[in-house]
Amino acid sequence: MDINAQSEVIITHNHQTLVSEEAEIYGSAKAESSSLEHAWKEACGVFGIMAPGEDVARLAFFALYALQHRGQESCGIATFSNDNVFWHKDLGLVSQVFNEEILAKLSGDVAVGHTRYSTTGSNSVCNAQPILVAYKDIKIVLAHNGNLVNATELRNYLILKGYKFESATDSEVMAKLIVLELNNKNDLKSAIKEAFKKCKGAYSVVLATKDNLVAVRDPDGVRPLCIGTTIKNQHVIASETCALDIIGASYKREVAPGEIVFITRDQKLDSSLFVSEIKPHHCIFELIYFSRPDSTFKGLSIYHFRKELGRQLAREAPVDADYVISVPDSGTPAAIGFAEESKLPFSEGLIKNRYVGRTFIQPSQMLRELGIRLKLNPLRDIIAGKKIVVVDDSIVRGNTSRKIVKLLRDSGAKEIHMRISSPPVQWPCFYGIDIDSRDQLIAAKNSVDEITKFIEADTLKYISHEGMIKSTGLSQDTFCTACFSGKYPIEIPQELEGAKLRYEKAT
Numbered sequence: 070m071d072i073n074a075q076s077e078v079i080i081t082h083n084h085q086t087l088v089s090e091e092a093e094i095y096g097s098a099k100a101e102s103s104s105l106e107h108a109w110k111e112a113c114g115v116f117g118i119m120a121p122g123e124d125v126a127r128l129a130f131f132a133l134y135a136l137q138h139r140g141q142e143s144c145g146i147a148t149f150s151n152d153n154v155f156w157h158k159d160l161g162l163v164s165q166v167f168n169e170e171i172l173a174k175l176s177g178d179v180a181v182g183h184t185r186y187s188t189t190g191s192n193s194v195c196n197a198q199p200i201l202v203a204y205k206d207i208k209i210v211l212a213h214n215g216n217l218v219n220a221t222e223l224r225n226y227l228i229l230k231g232y233k234f235e236s237a238t239d240s241e242v243m244a245k246l247i248v249l250e251l252n253n254k255n256d257l258k259s260a261i262k263e264a265f266k267k268c269k270g271a272y273s274v275v276l277a278t279k280d281n282l283v284a285v286r287d288p289d290g291v292r293p294l295c296i297g298t299t300i301k302n303q304h305v306i307a308s309e310t311c312a313l314d315i316i317g318a319s320y321k322r323e324v325a326p327g328e329i330v331f332i333t334r335d336q337k338l339d340s341s342l343f344v345s346e347i348k349p350h351h352c353i354f355e356l357i358y359f360s361r362p363d364s365t366f367k368g369l370s371i372y373h374f375r376k377e378l379g380r381q382l383a384r385e386a387p388v389d390a391d392y393v394i395s396v397p398d399s400g401t402p403a404a405i406g407f408a409e410e411s412k413l414p415f416s417e418g419l420i421k422n423r424y425v426g427r428t429f430i431q432p433s434q435m436l437r438e439l440g441i442r443l444k445l446n447p448l449r450d451i452i453a454g455k456k457i458v459v460v461d462d463s464i465v466r467g468n469t470s471r472k473i474v475k476l477l478r479d480s481g482a483k484e485i486h487m488r489i490s491s492p493p494v495q496w497p498c499f500y501g502i503d504i505d506s507r508d509q510l511i512a513a514k515n516s517v518d519e520i521t522k523f524i525e526a527d528t529l530k531y532i533s534h535e536g537m538i539k540s541t542g543l544s545q546d547t548f549c550t551a552c553f554s555g556k557y558p559i560e561i562p563q564e565l566e567g568a569k570l571r572y573e574k575a576t
């Protein structure tokens with residue numbers, strides 16, 4: 070047995086084709102991004118397709134394009150063509166990492182794709198996904214969205230068993246657990262089941278072998294994952310429905326919490342649960358901010374939920390004003406809902422430069438001082454002399470809100486009333502969102518009045534917790550709301566708590 074060996078694999082990376090006995094990952098990290106502060110950073114987007122006869126890499130490319138909002142640090146696509154794995158991944162946006170030449174090399178019948186923002190492991194190319202593992206002649210590529218809360222424990226367990234790690238990601242932990250179970254004489258299906266029974270936390274996983282496409286979702290269903298079919302009835306798995314739409318696939322259903330879905334080359338779908346206790350706790354922040362507004366949740370668009378949040382916010386925190394504007398783009402649906410409910414005119418007031426994205430060019434000191442203006446520019450003739458309601462989806466550290474208020478004030482706004490379509494974020498997320506500790510959260514340390522003073526708004530109001538749940542039309546039990554309530558639906562190991570909740574322990 071050679072638990073770390075990998076048979077011949079063709080890897081494309083950094084625009085070269087490498088043939089390697091070991092799946093080494095080559096490449097140099099590009100310069101760090103200079104993107105402006107964006108407090109919430111989503112973990113990842115995943116995609117998989119089983120479509121013999123189709124250009125699966127190109128379909129994966131476009132699906133990742135639609136999932137770009139879920140991670141902008143790195144991306145990758147792996148394809149299987151018989152026993153060969155073709156693979157390319159790198160730091161950067163989907164449009165920066167792939168080109169025609171690279172896609173042409175990624176031939177095959179099944180593809181797995183990934184867009185990443187790092188929540189475990191640094192932003193280096195060795196942590197990019199999909200990752201590849203092998204046991205004897207079974208090669209597996211895996212892509213993951215979420216965060217394991219017991220990753221350290223599992224990693225130590227695997228190291229004791231002789232496994233070596235090439236990255237710092239919990240995704241590699243999952244992949245090596247599957248190899249361990251294969252080594253324990255399980256068939257592939259049982260090995261995957263046994264491996265995920267050991268995993269605690271949030272994980273929406275797509276993995277593939279040369280003959281199977283597999284989807285796995287944690288028993289709480291924290292991160293989204295759905296199944297669709299192409300016009301030729303070939304199966305597709307994606308983090309969000311917007312990735313199905315872009316390639317003309319139809320939405321079939323969600324991967325259920327605690328479900329493993331196996332899809333064969335002839336499109337047979339086999340589904341089973343790998344745990345007996347299923348207790349969905351979907352991340353409510355997917356509805357508020359993370360997911361794209363044109364994706365759906367329980368049959369309704371995310372846009373619909375965001376508008377409802379805005380309506381509820383208007384009922385709870387009305388204000389007399391000339392215009393309702395939004396912090397684009399994520400605040401816009403809630404602002405429209407707020408305006409409709411308040412019977413106030415909605416107007417664009419801050420114009421977003423949609424082409425800022427990520428750049429590898431560092432702004433000069435002079436530009437850095439202009440700060441948010443690289444991204445948002447005010448419409449002075451709308452704002453000057455007016456009472457403005459400005460709606461945003463959340464306040465995390467408070468710095469962006471402060472800059473926006475200053476921008477509006479400098480543009481001549483008479484009054485600025487900030488309205489937030491989520492309750493105060495007071496607790497860190499352990500399930501795949503990059504908020505490391507309570508120290509980073511302005512609402513953990515300050516009252517609403519203090520935050521109002523800090524951001525220098527005339528008034529600041531948040532939607533209530535009850536109002537947020539009411540807007541979804543679903544029960545509180547359906548959701549994880551831990552970053553507002555501190556009630557974590559999946560138990561957090563003590564070593565993680567110690568690091569992340571230190572503000573609470575210090576006071």
Ligand code: SF4
Binds near residue numbers: 352354502551
């Ligand atoms: S803690 Fe917040 S961001 Fe994290 S999963 Fe729960 S609701 Fe989502």
